[in-house]
Each structure stands twice: as C-alpha cells, then as structure tokens.
C-alpha cells in the first residue's frame with residue numbers, strides 16, 4: 185500500500201461527550217467525518233507515539249461498524265501504526281476492549297497501546313440511529329479530558345488526513361494475522377482474534393467459578409440474563425452456560441443482533457428491558473413463576489441491571505452492596521479494598537459503607553474516565569454509577585458481566601451452607617438486610633429526553649441563578665411542600681482530581697438538604713439529538729422500620745419540589761419524564 189494524503193477541512197460538532205463522540209449514523213457517514221475525528225485523535229496522541237504502536241479496533245457491532253473498522257485500519261496503516269487488533273467480526277464489548285488492552289499478549293509477544301471503541305452504548309443502532317467512537321489509553325480506560333479536549337481542538341483546525349491506498353479490506357470474520365507492507369517498506373499487520381477468551385480468562389482469575397457453579401446447580405436457584413441483543417450475549421453464553429453450567433434457556437436475547445439490536449433500545453432499565461422485567465415478575469404483565477436472579481446488559485455490555493424475584497436493585501444500592509460484601513465473597517478482593525468511589529449523582533449508599541468499613545472514598549463527575557486515575561494510583565478497588573454502571577480495578581471500564589458475577593458470588597457466599605437445604609437467601613433478603621444495617625437511600629432518576637437544547641440551557645441557568653438566594657429557595661419549598669426539609673447548601677459540582685490535580689467544572693447542579701436529601705440536575709453528554717435533562721432525587725432513611733416503602737411514594741414530595749423549583753414544565757413543555765429509573 186501507499187500513503188495517501190487527503191485534503192480536508194474542519195466539521196463542526198466533533199466534541200467528545202461523557203463517553204466519546206456519539207452522533208446519528210447519517211452524521212458519521214458524511215464525507216471525511218469519521219476520518220477527521222480519527223486523524224485528530226492520532227494527532228492528539230502525537231505522531232511519535234502512534235508510529236510503531238499496536239491498537240485495538242472493535243465495538244458492539246452496530247450499523248456502520250464494519251465500514252468504520254476498514255477505514256480506521258487503512259488510516260492506522262497510513263499513520264505508521266504497526267499492528268491493529270480486531271475482535272472476530274469486529275465485536276468486542278467495552279469491558280473486553282479494556283481487558284484486551286491491559287492483558288492480551290499476541291503470539292508475537294506484542295501488547296497494545298490503546299483502542300478505538302466503536303459503540304453508542306445503550307442508544308439504539310441502525311441506519312437511522314446512533315453510532316459512536318471513543319479512544320481508550322494504554323491503561324485500558326477512556327482518554328482523560330486533557331486528551332479529549334486536544335482531539336476536539338484538532339477537529340477545529342484539521343487540514344488533511346492520511347489513509348492507505350491499495351490496502352485491501354481485511355476479512356474480519358476469520359481469525360488470523362494478515363500482513364501487509366507499505367511502499368516505503370513499512371510492515372503492517374491486522375490480527376483478528378477470538379473476542380471472548382482474554383475476557384473469560386480474566387473473569388476466572390477474579391471470581392471463584394466453582395462456588396458459583398454450585399449455586400447455579402442448586403435446583404432452588406434459577407437465573408435469567410438478557411443481553412438485549414447486544415454484544416454481551418457472546419460473553420454470556422461462554423461464561424454463564426459453558427463455564428458455569430447455566431441452562432441455555434437462562435439466556436434471553438443473547439445472540440448478538442449486529443447492526444440494530446433487533447430494532448430495540450439496548451438500555452438495561454425497567455423501561456427498556458421489558459421482557460426481562462416481565463420474566464422477573466415485575467411490570468404490567470408479570471410472569472407467574474420468576475427466577476431467583478435476573479440481569480441485563482446494554483449494547484456494549486458495560487452496564488448492568490440486577491433484579492431479584494419481583495425485586496429491583498437500584499444501581500446505587502448495588503455498588504454499595506458489592507463493596508460491603510466483596511472481601512468475603514470475591515477472591516480478587518480477599519486482601520481488602522483499596523478504596524471506593526462513585527459518580528456525583530449516584531446515591532450516598534456507598535458513602536455509608538465506606539465510612540463503616542473505614543475505606544477511602546471519592547466522589548467524581550459522571551463518566552467512567554474519572555475513576556481510572558484513582559485506580560492507577562491504587563486508591564480505588566470498587567466503583568459505580570447510578571446509571572447501571574458498576575466495576576472494579578480489574579479493568580478501566582465499567583463491566584456488566586463482572587457485576588453479575590459479583591452478585592452471583594455474593595449469593596453463593598451467603599448460601600454456601602444452604603445449598604443442600606434449598607432455603608436460599610434471596611437478592612431481596614440481601615438488599616433488605618443491607619438497608620437494615622446501613623439505612624436506605626431512596627433514589628430515582630427522571631430523564632427528559634430530546635428536549636429543545638435552548639430550553640434545557642435556560643432551565644439550567646435558572647437553577648444556577650436560584651442558588652444565589654437559599655432563603656428564597658426555602659420559602660418556595662415551604663409553599664410547595666411543608667414536609668420537605670430546607671436546602672442547606674447549593675452549588676455546581678466541581679472536581680479536582682486528587683492524582684493529577686486537573687479540575688473539571690460545571691459537573692451538575694446540586695441542592696443539598698438539611699436531612700441529607702439531594703436534588704441534582706445535569707445535562708446528558710451522551711445524547712445525539714437535542715438535549716436530555718437528568719434529574720436525580722435522593723432521600724436517606726435511617727429508621728429501619730421505614731425502609732420498606734415504595735420509592736416513588738417515598739420520594740413524591742421531593743419530586744414535587746424539584747419540578748416546581750426547576751419550572752420543568754414551563755421550560756420544556758413536558759408534563760412527565762420520558763424515562764424513570
């Protein structure tokens with residue numbers, strides 16, 4: 185092949201959001217759009233670092249992935265990359281990419297320096313839906329803001345990109361290495377490998393598969409996993425069925441439907457994972473004989489939703505419960521946790537556990553990139569987000585299958601003496617026991633999706649302005665609900681990274697109440713159209729006789745206050761959120 189220099193010019197709107205650049209497919213397929221972003225990334229990483237490097241390229245298989253992979257392969261060759269690693273058929277879950285970057289050693293002894301992950305995560309796929317791309321660094325974690333800012337700056341000044349001419353499309357369905365050489369003698373390999381084996385190996389080194397196997401074999405235990413047609417299915421059948429002996433029928437929607445996830449919305453929550461929700465005995469048309477344990481993943485398999493029989497576990501509780509039980513239940517943590525962390529809008533359930541176990545604790549802005557520095561510095565073992573993201577320092581992404589294995593480990597540990605009697609401690613028992621010990625953080629999130637961007641900005645500006653007079657705010661609150669506590673402080677969340685000292689401003693508007701309740705407002709950074717307003721509502725209940733209420737009932741007064749305070753309906757014209765989680 186020979187290197188072609190292609191003239192280009194900046195295209196607006198290529199600013200990476202919470203987790204990379206996500207846009208409609210139609211935006212990505214404009215001439216030069218993907219190429220500009222990829223070249224801007226190479227330039228941000230610098231030509232010296234890219235020359236001779238080994239990079240991973242793969243994703244959740246959504247529409248446009250296959251074309252994008254061929255384009256990136258050709259651009260990598262032209263920029264002097266030595267090797268490209270591709271999961272078979274271009275498929276790798278986001279956590280598997282992170283594991284591959286950190287763990288995989290190829291037959292020739294090479295290791296990778298970073299990765300392009302092609303996914304728009306939980307957003308639908310298909311020609312009229314979303315595509316996305318993000319770059320992960322050599323620690324296996326998302327590029328930090330310093331790098332994504334540089335990428336964005338480069339997209340605003342780009343004049344040309346490099347792409348190989350005469351390099352044929354590589355058959356990514358066949359495992360094996362294809363070798364090419366450039367006209368200047370440059371060597372370039374494309375290595376297509378099994379998408380699951382590195383990840384499966386890592387999971388086996390973290391968890392006690394034997395004890396999970398015993399739990400699964402217990403006739404009183406039953407299990408259901410829904411991959412929502414996303415990439416998680418490939419890992420689920422390898423791990424849950426082949427390794428752990430679960431029945432094939434435990435898997436729901438686990439044959440990855442590449443390109444469009446079967447037309448569905450691959451977002452594991454009570455709204456979009458309808459089939460699993462019904463199977464677990466919840467929702468409008470509940471099954472009559474639900475399994476003991478259920479879980480779902482998003483398109484790229486980094487998210488998880490955990491359910492018990494007729495019981496929903498909020499993600500904020502899930503990370504707190506995993507942290508509280510990790511040392512006893514999971515061999516990887518047997519020597520103790522280095523610390524724990526959560527994103528700002530995530531409930532304080534984890535804080536209470538950290539305090540009682542005397543663990544280091546960190547509160548970071550939304551998005552996984554902020555956890556990586558803490559983990560690299562040995563400050564954090566377990567972390568999570570309210571948005572169905574849970575993970576640990578085994579990789580630098582959240583990890584949907586890991587979370588399910590963590591829950592299975594806790595169930596296996598709590599039931600190790602019950603398997604023969606069959607009287608099992610359930611998911612619901614574990615959560616309720618946790619509330620009895622630590623108190624309960626009632627929690628809900630309201631999403632107003634695809635509202636007018638200007639209106640969303642105005643609403644946020646209004647909320648910031650209100651913060652200048654708390655006495656006004658408290659007067660307003662008392663006018664709406666006299667049973668809601670006063671606001672004690674209010675601010676816009678700002679984070680100073682304790683490791684590198686970098687500061688991230690404007691990370692969400694907070695109202696903190698005297699009784700520990702919180703209201704948080706943020707604009708989503710992952711949407712591809714209009715704006716999405718997220719409203720997070722939380723209230724702490726220590727009294728164990730009051731921890732069993734329905735969370736929407738318990739939170740109703742705070743919700744009312746939040747909607748009035750923000751003038752939600754006035755600004756957005758919406759009288760209800762699109763999604764409640």
Ligand code: VG1
Pocket residue numbers: 202203304305306482486487527550551552569570571573707708709710711718
């Ligand atoms: C959302 C979630 C955030 C998560 C991010 C990426 O971001 O709120 O917690 O890290 O998605 O998740 P935002 O900016 O839309 O609120 V995923 O599964 O897309 O990689």
Ligand code: CO
Pocket residue numbers: 278304305306482483484485486487
């Ligand atoms: Co995801």
